[in-house]
Amino acid sequence: EHTIYLKDYAPSPYKITAVDLDFRILADHTRVRAQLTVEPRAETAPGTPLVLDGDELKLGSVAIDGAPLALAAYVADDNGLTIVEPPLRRFVLETEVTLKPEGNLKLMGLYRSSGTWCTQCEPEGFRRITYYLDRPDNLATFKVTMTAPHDLAPVLLANGNLVGQGDAGEGMHFAVWEDPYPKPAYLFALVAGDLGSITNSFTTASGRKVDLAIYCEHGKEDQCHWAMDSLKRSMAWDEKRFGREYDLDIFNIVAVSDFNFGAMENKGLNIFNDKLVFAQPATATDADYENIERVIAHEYFHNWTGNRITCRDWFQLCLKEGLTVYRDQEFTSDERSRAVKRISDVVTLRSAQFPEDGGPLAHPARPDQYREINNFYTPTVYEKGAEIVRMLATLLGEAGFRRGMDLYFERHDGEATTIEAFLAVFAEANDVDLEQFKTWYLQAGTPRLSVTDSYDAASQTYTLKLSQETLPTPGQPVKQALVLPIKFGLIGPNGSPMGWSEVSGGEVRDDLIVLRDASAEITFKGIANKPVPSLLREFSAPVNLDTNLTQSDRLFLAQHDSDPYGRWQALQDVATELAVGAATGTPWPDATVEGLSRAMADTLANKNLDDAFKALALNLPGEALIGRAIGKNVDPARIHAVRDALTKAVFGPLGRDLLVAYTNLSSTLPYAPDAASAGRRALRNRILALLVGSEAAGASALAAKQYAEASNMTDRYAALSISGSAWTVEAPTMLADFRTRFTANPLVFDKWLMVSALAQDEGVLDRIKAILAAPDFPKSNPNRLRALLGSFVMSNPAQFTRPDGAAFRFVTDFVADVDTRNPQVAARVLTGFRIWQMLEPKRREAARVALSALQEGGKLSRNTADVLARMLA
Ligand code: HT7
Ligand code: ZN
Numbered sequence: 001e002h003t004i005y006l007k008d009y010a011p012s013p014y015k016i017t018a019v020d021l022d023f024r025i026l027a028d029h030t031r032v033r034a035q036l037t038v039e040p041r042a043e044t045a046p047g048t049p050l051v052l053d054g055d056e057l058k059l060g061s062v063a064i065d066g067a068p069l070a071l072a073a074y075v076a077d078d079n080g081l082t083i084v085e086p087p088l089r090r091f092v093l094e095t096e097v098t099l100k101p102e103g104n105l106k107l108m109g110l111y112r113s114s115g116t117w118c119t120q121c122e123p124e125g126f127r128r129i130t131y132y133l134d135r136p137d138n139l140a141t142f143k144v145t146m147t148a149p150h151d152l153a154p155v156l157l158a159n160g161n162l163v164g165q166g167d168a169g170e171g172m173h174f175a176v177w178e179d180p181y182p183k184p185a186y187l188f189a190l191v192a193g194d195l196g197s198i199t200n201s202f203t204t205a206s207g208r209k210v211d212l213a214i215y216c217e218h219g220k221e222d223q224c225h226w227a228m229d230s231l232k233r234s235m236a237w238d239e240k241r242f243g244r245e246y247d248l249d250i251f252n253i254v255a256v257s258d259f260n261f262g263a264m265e266n267k268g269l270n271i272f273n274d275k276l277v278f279a280q281p282a283t284a285t286d287a288d289y290e291n292i293e294r295v296i297a298h299e300y301f302h303n304w305t306g307n308r309i310t311c312r313d314w315f316q317l318c319l320k321e322g323l324t325v326y327r328d329q330e331f332t333s334d335e336r337s338r339a340v341k342r343i344s345d346v347v348t349l350r351s352a353q354f355p356e357d358g359g360p361l362a363h364p365a366r367p368d369q370y371r372e373i374n375n376f377y378t379p380t381v382y383e384k385g386a387e388i389v390r391m392l393a394t395l396l397g398e399a400g401f402r403r404g405m406d407l408y409f410e411r412h413d414g415e416a417t418t419i420e421a422f423l424a425v426f427a428e429a430n431d432v433d434l435e436q437f438k439t440w441y442l443q444a445g446t447p448r449l450s451v452t453d454s455y456d457a458a459s460q461t462y463t464l465k466l467s468q469e470t471l472p473t474p475g476q477p478v479k480q481a482l483v484l485p486i487k488f489g490l491i492g493p494n495g496s497p498m499g500w501s502e503v504s505g506g507e508v509r510d511d512l513i514v515l516r517d518a519s520a521e522i523t524f525k526g527i528a529n530k531p532v533p534s535l536l537r538e539f540s541a542p543v544n545l546d547t548n549l550t551q552s553d554r555l556f557l558a559q560h561d562s563d564p565y566g567r568w569q570a571l572q573d574v575a576t577e578l579a580v581g582a583a584t585g586t587p588w589p590d591a592t593v594e595g596l597s598r599a600m601a602d603t604l605a606n607k608n609l610d611d612a613f614k615a616l617a618l619n620l621p622g623e624a625l626i627g628r629a630i631g632k633n634v635d636p637a638r639i640h641a642v643r644d645a646l647t648k649a650v651f652g653p654l655g656r657d658l659l660v661a662y663t664n665l666s667s668t669l670p671y672a673p674d675a676a677s678a679g680r681r682a683l684r685n686r687i688l689a690l691l692v693g694s695e696a697a698g699a700s701a702l703a704a705k706q707y708a709e710a711s712n713m714t715d716r717y718a719a720l721s722i723s724g725s726a727w728t729v730e731a732p733t734m735l736a737d738f739r740t741r742f743t744a745n746p747l748v749f750d751k752w753l754m755v756s757a758l759a760q761d762e763g764v765l766d767r768i769k770a771i772l773a774a775p776d777f778p779k780s781n782p783n784r785l786r787a788l789l790g791s792f793v794m795s796n797p798a799q800f801t802r803p804d805g806a807a808f809r810f811v812t813d814f815v816a817d818v819d820t821r822n823p824q825v826a827a828r829v830l831t832g833f834r835i836w837q838m839l840e841p842k843r844r845e846a847a848r849v850a851l852s853a854l855q856e857g858g859k860l861s862r863n864t865a866d867v868l869a870r871m872l873a
Contacts, residue, residue, distance in 0.1 A: 006315040006368040013044040014086070016133050017182075019140045025117055025148035025192050029098055030110060031060075034130040036093045037140075038086065046088050053127035053134040054080035055109070060096035081131040095131050104128075105780050105821040113258035114217065116193030117153065118271055120264060123314055123373045126185035136311045137416040139182035146192060147174040153192035155215060157252055159183070159267040179267055181247065184310055184416065189266030191254045196221045200228050202235050204245045210235075216255040216277065223278040226289060226673065227253065227296050234297040237331050242405060244304045253277065253296075257746065260782055260824045261377070262295050265302035272299070275747050275783055281671035281712040283748050286678035288713075293335070298328040304409065312416045314373045318365045318441070319419055321377075322385015326393075329386060336675040339564035340612040346539045346565070347616075349387065351624055353379035353542075357446045358628070359834040360871050362473035366419050366441040371866040374824050380444070387542040388440045394485045394540050395437070395514065396430050403429040436516060437483045444473040447482055449515070449541070452548040455530035462490070462527040466506070467519035468543070474873060486513040487540040487563075490524070490531035495560035501526025511537070532556050537563040551577060551592045558599045564609070568617050571599060575646065579626045583635070583642045588649075597650045601657055611665070612679030615686040620646055623797050624835075633840045640760065640798040644693070652694040659696070662687045671712040678714070685718035692722050700728035707734050717751055724755035731759070746778075750787035757792040764799050765807050768792060772814070779818075782825045789814055793832025800832065801839060805846030808833075812854040815864060823861030830854075830867045848872075 018037035023030060038050065059076045062069045064087065075082045083093065104111035109128025110119050119125065127134040144158040150173045156165070160179025168174045177190075195215040202210045212231060214224040231253070238244040248268045259273035276295045279288055305327060306320035333341045356362060356379050363376070365385045370376055393401040404426035411425060419441050427434045447470045454463050466486070470479035489511060490498040506522035507514040513522065532553050536545050549557075557570035574596050578588040603609065603617045623643055627634045651658065665684035669677075688706060691699035703719045710716035720738055723731040735755060742748035757768055768788060771777060778784050793800050793811055800807050811829065819826035836847035854860070855868050 003369050003371050004373075006313070006366075009313050009315070011041065012133050012135065012138065013048045014038050014040050014050050014133070016138055016140050019132075019142045019185075020145075021130065021142065022145045023147065023190065023192075025146060025153060027149065027152065028102060029100055030117070031096065031098055032130050033096045034094065034132075036095075036132070037090065038093050039090045040086075040088050044088065047085050050083040050086045050093075052081045052083075052131040053124070054097075054131040055124075055128045056099075057128070057131065058098040059131075060098060061094075063094040065091050066094070080127065097130055099129065106824070107258055107260045107782070107822060108824075110190075111258070113256040115152070116191065116195065116254075116256060117148075118191045118193070118254065118256050119189045119266075120260065120271065121188050121266070122186040122264060123317075124186075126188055129188075132185050134185050135313065136184040136186055137313060139184055139310070139414070139416060141182050142179045142188060144177045144190060145174060146177075146190060147172050148192045152194065155191065155193055155195045155197075157189075157191040157215070157254065157269055159187070159189055159269050161249055161268075179248075181267060181308070182414065183267050183307065187265070187267045187307055187310075189264070189269045189271055191215070191256075191269065191271065194218070195254070198224050198228060200232065202232050202246070202251075204235075205239045206245060208245075208249070210246050210248070211250050212252075213250075214253045214255065214277065216274065217257075220255075220274075220278060223280050223283075224255070226279040227272075227277045227292055230293040230296040231300060233293075233335065234300040234331060237297070237334065238301060238304070238327075241330065241334070242304070242327070242402075244409070246303065247308070251300075257783070258781055260822070263299045265299040265306055267303075267307050270299045272296075273783065275750070278747060279673075281673075281714075283713050283742070283745055285714040285717050286673065286681055289673040290332070290336070290678070294328050294332055297331045298324055301327045301331070308414065309408070309412045310416045312418050314370070314376070315366055315368065316418050317373075317376060318381045318385030318388075319417065319422055321382050322365060322387075323389050323422075325382050325386035326389035329390075337610060337612055337679075340610070340616065340675075340679070342538055342565050343568050343613070343616050345383075345386075346569075349379070349383050349542060350628075351622060353383045354446050354544075355624065355628060355834060356380055356831075357384070357444060357473070358471075360474060360837065360873060361831060361834050361867070362444040364442050364444045364476075368442075371869075372827075372862045374863055375827055375866050384542060391440070391483075391485050391541055392426060392434075392437070394487070394512070395483070396426060396432070400430045401426070436481075439480050439482055443470065443479060443482070444476055445470040445479065447484070447541075447543045448546060449484060449486070449536070449543040450546040451533070451535055453533055455527070457530070460525065460527050462500075462524045462531060463505075464513075464522045464524075464533065465519070466513070466515050466522070468515060469518070474870065481516065481518045484515040484541045484543065486515060486535060487511055487537035488513055489534045489537060489562065490527070491534055491557070491560055492531055493529050495556075497562065498527065498529075498531050500524040512540075532560075534561045534563060534566045536569075537561075538565050539569070549573075552595065555595045555599050559602060564613055567603075568613070571596070571603070571617055572621050574599070575620045575650070576626060576629050579621065579639070579642050579646055580629045582646065583626065583639050584630060588646070593646075593649050594653075597653050600650060601654050604654070604657060604661055610676075610679055611683040612675065615679065615682035618651075618683075618686050618690060620650070624795075627797065627835070627838065632838055634835075634838050635840045635843070636797040636801045637803075647690065647693040648695065651690040652696070655691065655694065655696040658687045658691055662691065662702075671714075681712075681714050681718075685715065685722070688718065689722045692726050692728065700726070700730055703728065704730040704734060707737075713748075713751075717755075720751075721755045721758065725758050725760055727759050727761040746781070746783070750783055753784065753787035754791045757788050758796050760796070760798060762799070762802075764792075764796065765802070765810060769810060780821055782822065785818060785822075785825055785829070789829050790832075793829060797835070801835075801843045801847070803842050803846065805843075805850060808847050808850035809853075812850045816854060816857055816860070819861050819864045823863035826861065827863035827867045830864060830871070833871055836871070 020035040022033040101110045108125035146156045156175035158177035164176035196218040197215045200212045253270045255274040255277035263272040305323045407425040407429045423434045492498040502525040506520040554570040554574045561567045703723045707719035815826045
């Protein structure tokens, strides 16, 4: 299979500088005429063919400067169109092709979602619309004329500004859009459909008025106001925090229901999966509200980090994605609680990225080879990419980071560039060397940072010994030492921060240790008592940390660390050690369990901590995380049982306190999505989960009561998922009620699918099979498939890894079937197998057999074949 290497990157011998597209959209097919202004590069030799990408296009005609080409002058095949000997001067290439958007189930290129015509071009979808240099380093201006039936598509949208519209006769009408900003084809978009909208406006810092609109299915307009509010706050934030103003007169968002991803940042015309637009209290949870706010911000921020400055090639994907995730994380931190956001992001990183980085699909944040670029829209590129930018900000400080960003925008605006160029602006603006830092982009794997401390009372010196190691990953047997920014503090016996008179043996700046070598020994002088170190505050580097801290040191940190992340992490560490011990044959010491129980009670009672933080703290590490801490021969069913038992042991004794707190947190106020109200609901629902999880008397009935009486989806869904996961006696009735209560709402149906997939009883697999086999199950909608199958493989480890292998076989059969329609969805579901080599032998063998059968079973898409090959390598 064909592999593409970064080292082979070369500019195209021709560039396309201007694009004029004419779409004639009809009920059963679409005709696309393209006029491409093509220029050879100065160094291009005569006779160099022009090779354009194309995929599933039906070619009508080809002409150059108005003259039709003879058959021998071009070659059209499955991969595109080659002009054998183009003129060595500027010329206009004209092509006409026919598309069938109606049968496009891959949802790449031009397709139809509930009747609406829409596009998805990133990364390689534009070649499914017309023959083109479908690579991000070709920037061109676009003019788009769309003609469509007025009744089917009264709304006609494309990138940029509307420059003309009118009647086209015979029930047709047209619109002309022009985008003045040169862009790569992956940012092209059009939408044609019968849509409703809400409108608003934003005045930029320099006083320009921008018209804003969100388009959606008729009747759903009133569910778009939160998204609009989020957009306006995002626009204001990017001006304030990064000095970035919006640059067109129009910003449109369209919500569609069939979409392979969350959303897409097309220039001036963002297209969204409707689950990331629609919000109203009765159908969306607080998590949905926060997600919508985050993704609206993310796509908006791409206007500068992605669109104005784009990627030279797809290896540089994290140039735009990691940076933009960092920016959206900062937005949420500024809008909500910084500490809570940081902890939630660490949870996401550990549950999605660390397993990737430690398994068969590990790859660098900037990969150097790929077979299928769609398989590299990963947690490593996105979330680890954001962590790398965060480390840069930590190392350079807020002002230094901003200096670098300002230089980046100044120097590279209008360019398609690289990670090297990105790092160079920070190095230059701050006069530092970032050569070693760059390794973070090139090297896969999660480093292990080990720290041991010792104290010498006689000399009043305190020493930290640090070392780092990254294990080999596929294709990278040897690893380099990385630059690790380690935020820290020393805490004295009374819980107060301790200073030092002198420090030696390492790079220490205020509250930051920078470890650059494989190891270091740092000595602090003038330390009157043995401190407890708080290490890796704010999770300042994406590493696994090992320390010699005792369980009682951790319980001390849980009470005294001034860093909320540090407190949360300390509680997690205590619980992880207990769970790992119990799952591998070391019964937990009762005194430690009691200590953890008391620490949880203190956290709950602490008036200085906010509710959202408490909701995160009053939780045990997830089953997958415990599995990873064990590392090999993992038995997920045993972990599940141990975690349940630990929940009972830690939270059972707190039953009365929990019930009182639950009652005190009840509210009769109308729903509001703000962070404080959401935090209160999060804590109350967390407590409900603990009461049910520790089998407190009457808890399952209390959950059923909350479900029945809830005045918003957050409380109703929490009660349902808590009951569904524990499979309480009330759960089946609640699920049946939920299904009928919201029959007409597909996004709420997804919630039902998720709860159904996450039940922890052995009947879950059969129920999933029955749901999927129902004749009316919408098998081509990615949201439905991900809600059912994605949740099962990613978040129900005990049942997915049943020792009889039945769930493995079911999932591989599912992947083979979906792969024939939508390879991206199939390949993504398959990544759920990435844990297979860590399982105990019986489960491991069952997984291997299922994966091998899939491989032998016949023709798979390149997407799925690539994931499978790496999984089995
Ligand atoms: N940049 C966008 C990526 C994306 C995408 C990738 C593959 C297939 C479909 C897709 N839709 C959107 C989304 C983002 O990161 O902002
Ligand atoms: Zn993005």
